[in-house]
Amino acid sequence: MSKRHxxxxxxxxxxxxxxxxxxxxxxxxxxxxNDDMIVKSPIEHPEVEEFLGDKPVYVQWxxxxxxxMGGLFGFFLISGAQANFYMQMKGGKPIVxxxxxxVLTYEMFILGGVFITILGFLVCAGLPxxxxxxxxxxxxxxxxxxxxxxxxxxxxxxKAIFTKHKALEIQEEAGK
Amino acid sequence: xxxxxxxxxxxxxxxxxxxxxxxxxxxYWVILFFALMAFGFGLGCEVYQYQTGxxxxxxxxxxxxxxxxxxxxxWIGMSHSGTLLSAILHLMHADWRKPIYRFAExxxxxxxxxxxxxxxxxxxxxxxxxxxxxxxNDRGIWPNFQSPLLWDxxxxxxxxxxxxxxxFVGMIPDLAIARDNMQAGWRQKLYTLLALGWEGTDRQWRxxxxxxxxxxxxxxPLAVSVHSIVASDFAMSQQPGWHVTSFPPYFVAGAxxxxxxxxxxxxxxxxxxxxxxxxxxxxxLKKIVRxxxxxxxxxxxxxxxxxxxxxxxxxxxxxxVLIQKMxxxxxxxxxxxxxxxxxxxxxxxxxxxxxxxxxxxxxxxxLNLGMWLERWMIVAPTFSHGYYPWTWDHDQWPxxxxxxxxxxxxxxxxxxxxxxxxVFPSVSMYEVKEMVYHRTLHLKKSETxxxxxx
Amino acid sequence: xxxxxxxxxxxxxxxxxxVNDKPHDPYKWAMAIDxxxxxxxxxxxxxxxxxxxxxxxxxxxxxxxxxxxxxxVERYWDEDGREFPDQGxxxxxxxxxxxxxxxxxxxxxxxxxxxxxxGLNSQIYNRCIGSRYCSANCPFKxxxxxxxxxxxxxxxxxxxxxxxxxxxxxxxxxxxxxxxxFCVQRLSAAKVTxxxxxxxxxxxxxxxxxxxxxxxxxxxxxxxxxxESRVHKQWAAQQVELDKDKQAKNExxxxxxxxxxxxxxxxxxxxxxxxxxxxxxxxx
Numbered sequence: 001m002s003k004r005h006x007x008x009x010x011x012x013x014x015x016x017x018x019x020x021x022x023x024x025x026x027x028x029x030x031x032x033x034n035d036d037m038i039v040k041s042p043i044e045h046p047e048v049e050e051f052l053g054d055k056p057v058y059v060q061w062x063x064x065x066x067x068x069m070g071g072l073f074g075f076f077l078i079s080g081a082q083a084n085f086y087m088q089m090k091g092g093k094p095i096v097x098x099x100x101x102x103v104l105t106y107e108m109f110i111l112g113g114v115f116i117t118i119l120g121f122l123v124c125a126g127l128p129x130x131x132x133x134x135x136x137x138x139x140x141x142x143x144x145x146x147x148x149x150x151x152x153x154x155x156x157x158x159k160a161i162f163t164k165h166k167a168l169e170i171q172e173e174a175g176k
Numbered sequence: 177x178x179x180x181x182x183x184x185x186x187x188x189x190x191x192x193x194x195x196x197x198x199x200x201x202x203x204y205w206v207i208l209f210f211a212l213m214a215f216g217f218g219l220g221c222e223v224y225q226y227q228t229g230x231x232x233x234x235x236x237x238x239x240x241x242x243x244x245x246x247x248x249x250x251w252i253g254m255s256h257s258g259t260l261l262s263a264i265l266h267l268m269h270a271d272w273r274k275p276i277y278r279f280a281e282x283x284x285x286x287x288x289x290x291x292x293x294x295x296x297x298x299x300x301x302x303x304x305x306x307x308x309x310x311x312x313n314d315r316g317i318w319p320n321f322q323s324p325l326l327w328d329x330x331x332x333x334x335x336x337x338x339x340x341x342x343x344f345v346g347m348i349p350d351l352a353i354a355r356d357n358m359q360a361g362w363r364q365k366l367y368t369l370l371a372l373g374w375e376g377t378d379r380q381w382r383x384x385x386x387x388x389x390x391x392x393x394x395x396x397p398l399a400v401s402v403h404s405i406v407a408s409d410f411a412m413s414q415q416p417g418w419h420v421t422s423f424p425p426y427f428v429a430g431a432x433x434x435x436x437x438x439x440x441x442x443x444x445x446x447x448x449x450x451x452x453x454x455x456x457x458x459x460x461l462k463k464i465v466r467x468x469x470x471x472x473x474x475x476x477x478x479x480x481x482x483x484x485x486x487x488x489x490x491x492x493x494x495x496x497v498l499i500q501k502m503x504x505x506x507x508x509x510x511x512x513x514x515x516x517x518x519x520x521x522x523x524x525x526x527x528x529x530x531x532x533x534x535x536x537x538x539x540x541x542x543l544n545l546g547m548w549l550e551r552w553m554i555v556a557p558t559f560s561h562g563y564y565p566w567t568w569d570h571d572q573w574p575x576x577x578x579x580x581x582x583x584x585x586x587x588x589x590x591x592x593x594x595x596x597x598x599v600f601p602s603v604s605m606y607e608v609k610e611m612v613y614h615r616t617l618h619l620k621k622s623e624t625x626x627x628x629x630x
Numbered sequence: 631x632x633x634x635x636x637x638x639x640x641x642x643x644x645x646x647x648x649v650n651d652k653p654h655d656p657y658k659w660a661m662a663i664d665x666x667x668x669x670x671x672x673x674x675x676x677x678x679x680x681x682x683x684x685x686x687x688x689x690x691x692x693x694x695x696x697x698x699x700x701x702x703v704e705r706y707w708d709e710d711g712r713e714f715p716d717q718g719x720x721x722x723x724x725x726x727x728x729x730x731x732x733x734x735x736x737x738x739x740x741x742x743x744x745x746x747x748x749g750l751n752s753q754i755y756n757r758c759i760g761s762r763y764c765s766a767n768c769p770f771k772x773x774x775x776x777x778x779x780x781x782x783x784x785x786x787x788x789x790x791x792x793x794x795x796x797x798x799x800x801x802x803x804x805x806x807x808x809x810x811x812f813c814v815q816r817l818s819a820a821k822v823t824x825x826x827x828x829x830x831x832x833x834x835x836x837x838x839x840x841x842x843x844x845x846x847x848x849x850x851x852x853x854x855x856x857x858e859s860r861v862h863k864q865w866a867a868q869q870v871e872l873d874k875d876k877q878a879k880n881e882x883x884x885x886x887x888x889x890x891x892x893x894x895x896x897x898x899x900x901x902x903x904x905x906x907x908x909x910x911x912x913x914x
Contacts, residue, residue: 039378042186042349043610044385048378055379059386076633081310081318083636083643089745090322090738092731092900095643096636100322103405104330110398111334114391118341121387122372125380127348129373137356139376140349142186142609147377229804230760231777236695238771240762300760300775300805307740307759317757320741325763329739413767414733414897563769563894566704566724570695 003030003151005173007134008162009143013041016144017051019165023148023158024053030151031158038132040145062120063113070112075105134171143168179459180275180608182615189455189608193350193601194357196450204449204594211590218584221577222297230300234575238567239559243578244298246552247585250434251291252332252406253427253547255339257435258284259399262342263392271614272463274607275455279446279597280439281343286592287438288336290585295329297581324408331402338398342391345384348374349606363599403431410554417497417558422485426478433475433517434547436468440540442593444533446602455603458531465530472521472543479518493563500561501553505571510553516546647745648730648873648900653855656830657748657821659812660854660872661838662864663723664906666889667848668703670721675701677843678725681813683799685780686787698774700810701725701840720908723840723849726751726772726810727893727901730872734764734773742807748821749902750812758806765807769894772809779804812851813838833859854902865890870904 010016016039024033039048049055079096087095121127132147139145148158155172162170225232235242258280265273296302308319308329319326352374355367374380404424411423420426443464447456486494501510520542529535561568596602636643645651678684678701685698707719732751735743742757743764765773780786781801795801798815802808820836833852841849852859854872865872868890869879875898879886889907 040376041378041381042376043606043613044381045610045613046385049382052378055382057382057386059383060390063390077310078321080633080636082321083633083639084316084318087639087642088741089647090320090741090743091733091736091745092647092649092898093322093736094646097322100327103327103401103408104321106401107327107330107334107398110338110394110401114334114338114341114394117387117390117394118345121345121383125383125387127372127374127380129375129380131373132375132377135375140353140356141190229778230775231691231694231696234694235775235777237697237765237774239695240765240775298761300762300807301758302805304759307757308761318741320736320738322736323739323763324737325739325761409763413737414769415767559766562771563897564771565706566702567771572695 003149004155005133005147005149006155006158006162007136007145007147007171008167009136009138009145009169009171010165011143011168013045013047013144015165016041016146017047019146019161020051022161022165026157026161028150028154028157030154031148036149038147040135040139040147042139042142042144057124059117059120059124062123063117066116066119067109067113069116071105071109073112074108075101077108078104133173136169136171138169179457180455180612180615182612182619184454184612186609186612189605189612190353190357192451192454193603193605193608194354196452196602197354197363197598197600200449200598201451204598207445207449207590208594211587211594214583214587215591216584216587218581218587221580221584225297225577225581226302232575233578234572236570236572238562238570239556239572241298241555241559242572243552243574243582244294246555247548247582248291248294248298249406249427249551249554250548251287251294251585251589252403253431253434253551254287254438254544255284255291255335255435256399256403256428256431257439258282258287258339259395260432260435261439262346263395263399266388266392267396271611272460274611275452275457275603276439276443276460276464277607278343278347278604279442279593279602281339281346282593282596282600282602283435283438283442284339285336285343286589286596288332288339289592290589292332292336293585293588294581324405324412327405328409331398331405335398335402338391338395342388342395344370345387345391346604347600348372348384349376350601350604352376353605354601366599400428403427415558415562416491416493417501417561418554419494420482420486422478422482426475426482429471429475429478430547430550433468433471434544436464436471437540437543437547440464440468440536441544444537444540446597450597450602452603455608461533461536462530465524465536468540468543469521469524472517472524476518479514497558497561501557504557504561506553506557506560509549510557513546513549513553516542517550520546651873653872654747654749655855656853658854658872658902659728659749659817659851660861660865660902660904661728661812661841661849661851662861662868662890662904662906664848664850665720665722665908666906667846668721668723668908669846670703670705671845672703673843673845674723674840674849675699675703677701677839678810680794681796681799681839682811683795683801685776685783686785687778687780688785691777696777698776698780698808700772700774700808702772722905724770724772725840725903726812727770727899727903728810728812730900730902731898733767733769733897733899737763737767739763748817750814750817751809752814753807753809753811755800755802755806755808760805760807762807769897769899773807774809775807776802776804830856864906865904868904868906872902873900875900 041048078101082096134147136145150158233242261273261280262277310319348371351367351371355371358364358367407423407427410418411420443456443461446452486498520539523529523539560570687697702724704722704724705719707716709715728751735745739761740757740759742754744752746752762775816836820831824831833856838851841851850860852861854862856862868888870877870890875895879888890904891907892901892904
């Protein structure tokens with residue numbers, strides 16, 4: 001069972017949307033619309049998310065975890081370090097004073113949040129990524145690309161759909 | 177007045193911005209040369225001071241802080257408007273920020289780096305700088321977390337690293353464009369590495385959107401906290417003229433003010449040097465000018481509040497410091513600050529000048545001069561008229577070494593900034609496309625609506 | 631582990647000093663300076679230079695305000711329309727007030743200045759990175775910064791003078807802050823001797839250099855916890871309490887009728903030096 005990639009380029013979102021809708025409504029053997037299709041676009045376009053259907057984003061959970069951990073770590077690192085510093089009194093203030101520790105905890109909260117969000121972004125978006133088998137530099141200009149991965153049998157059906165919606169160009173992975 | 181055309185070809189956006197990486201106008205090299213000279217001079221001053229001792233800066237007891245701390249606040253302040261444009265306006269869906277936020281964000285990063293230098297040149301034993309870092313060691317010795325200076329260090333580290341990451345994440349799609357459009361060479365290798373294999377897939381964009389939004393949400397309170405903490409360096413002390421409750425908001429307003437003025441200056445320079453007339457349009461400039469005017473008035477108000485609260489508090493010592501600022505040796509600078517900070521921005525209220533580039537350029541420079549004077553007038557007068565009578569009227573004039581490093585810092589900032597603009601796209605290509613796309617959609621909608629009405 | 635340490639000693643790490651707190655025990659070093667006895671001869675200042683290896687910076691740097699006199703004698707006069715206003719001026723010897731809640735301590739980024747168990751405001755030269763925040767926040771401006779590397783500077787200690795350098799006191803390099811220590815080297819030596827003999831330091835056993843040099847005995851110094859000490863008796867007689875930012879005696883309507891006061895007491899730094907006001911014509 002060998003699978004092949006197919007890439008179609010479109011000049012605007014409406015055409016791409018029509019293709020995606022048609023693919024979602026047709027059952028094609030050897031092609032699963034949820035797993036085997038990727039839409040590439042030059043800009044962030046919320047409609048893409050709409051017509052592709054709900055796909056979850058988990059970055060915010062990384063953020064929550066990172067921020068909480070950053071804050072907790074910050075507070076205990078600082079308070080622990082103050083209690084450890086030969087319990088040295090300064091300026092009539094308690095050895096573990098809350099207002100300064102709050103300020104630093106706040107900063108560590110944000111630091112942890114930002115760092116772990118970035119980590120979450122890299123993990124969730126799968127970056128750094130290997131380049132996909134078919135790519136056109138036109139995507140970085142103004143074209144919208146639809147990349148599918150399908151069984152040999154489904155390729156011709158997919159190609160027909162792509163052509164029907166006036167694909168500018170169709171790239172094909174060489175058969176194995 | 178031409179705004180960005182909605183029918184501009186997306187390929188042309190790519191081309192125009194990519195061109196800026198290759199052939200800027202000659203002025204670019206002229207500025208770069210002067211920046212290098214200024215930086216070299218500043219570096220020479222620092223080497224001399226490092227070898228000889230802080231005394232060559234002509235600091236003394238009681239004037240232990242000089243231009244270094246004043247200029248440090250200035251640079252920290254300047255960084256705040258990058259965040260204003262990139263984060264606050266992002267949350268508010270202000271599309272006009274899109275062509276200009278990239279360079280503003282770069283300005284944030286580099287002015288923070290410049291501010292960091294002043295922490296270094298200011299301390300007496302630079303070679304022991306690492307004592308201030310909280311690193312675990314077998315003797316259990318830690319820095320003093322009660323010190324506002326340490327909060328500063330922590331806040332600036334957080335702000336700098338978050339800003340760099342924010343700048344980088346926002347640039348990934350553009351780096352991919354650069355990767356796809358660059359001939360083979362070191363640049364292409366660099367862009368390929370930094371683009372992390374970005375291909376604009378739906379999964380990438382989806383996570384990108386959430387990430388960008390999240391970091392923007394973090395950056396706003398962070399930026400506010402950074403300058404409040406810098407204000408705490410003063411407000412947390414006991415000295416008259418510093419121990420002021422309204423300092424944190426006052427500092428934040430001042431920060432946004434000088435940052436916006438700097439954005440106008442850099443906008444005008446970049447627009448000319450990199451031929452960005454098509455993207456950095458006058459209507460956008462007009463919007464920043466109006467924003468700056470509003471912030472200038474907020475600053476003026478907070479200034480007045482500070483003076484009034486000192487005046488009516490009958491805290492005699494603080495009052496004396498204020499009187500001494502107005503009438504003492506520092507009075508020309510103090511009145512200069514009032515003039516540049518509160519009177520000059522009135523130019524922005526005149527519609528005719530809101531798009532007049534030479535006027536705006538000169539005004540924005542004057543505003544920043546005023547803001548620099550403001551920082552100096554916060555730091556210096558308190559030292560020459562503090563609580564203790566022995567300190568009164570010990571005047572101190574900064575030596576050439578201090579001035580040299582202040583000029584050097586401008587050189588260093590300009591150097592970093594210009595190099596950045598030459599190596600990385602300083603106008604966000606994918607976001608200009610988004611902006612253009614949104615406008616086209618908007619136009620289409622209104623057309624359909626019109627047709628429907630007929 | 632430091633976090634367990636934190637939890638175990640919770641009450642200790644949260645306690646505040648000096649208000650509503652027991653005084654340092656067995657030692658709390660304090661001073662009293664009688665301005666009526668002070669003649670402004672500057673012997674204290676000179677003694678301090680000799681004892682603490684203070685660099686003599688020379689005219690030019692003095693003019694720049696870079697002098698290092700830990701003990702300085704200030705002059706004040708009334709501007710009451712006299713022909714020579716500085717006629718009849720008064721003196722005020724000023725040095726680090728060893729505050730119980732020192733403003734300089736909280737702001738040091740590297741914890742180079744701390745409150746010691748015997749009530750001093752210590753300065754750790756080796757730890758100092760020279761941010762000078764302590765000086766900026768000192769209400770009395772009694773902290774001095776090493777603007778140059780004085781030990782290697784010419785004429786700071788001319789050749790024959792190096793013989794008089796005090797071996798008990800370290801010489802400070804460039805870029806660190808320094809200030810009056812209440813001659814901590816003498817205090818340490820006395821404490822070590824006393825400890826060896828199983829007792830605490832007796833009154834009069836230890837003197838600061840300035841106290842020792844004062845020809846009119848205007849300066850008294852000692853352990854204020856010891857009720858036998860002169861400094862304790864003076865503070866008690868003047869009704870000046872260490873842990874108050876407002877002395878009860880000043881609240882009386884008829885006025886205190888006592889000479890003792892502390893400088894800038896209202897800032898709540900709780901200085902350890904009490905001054906005895908000069909008896910002036912105008913005050914009689």
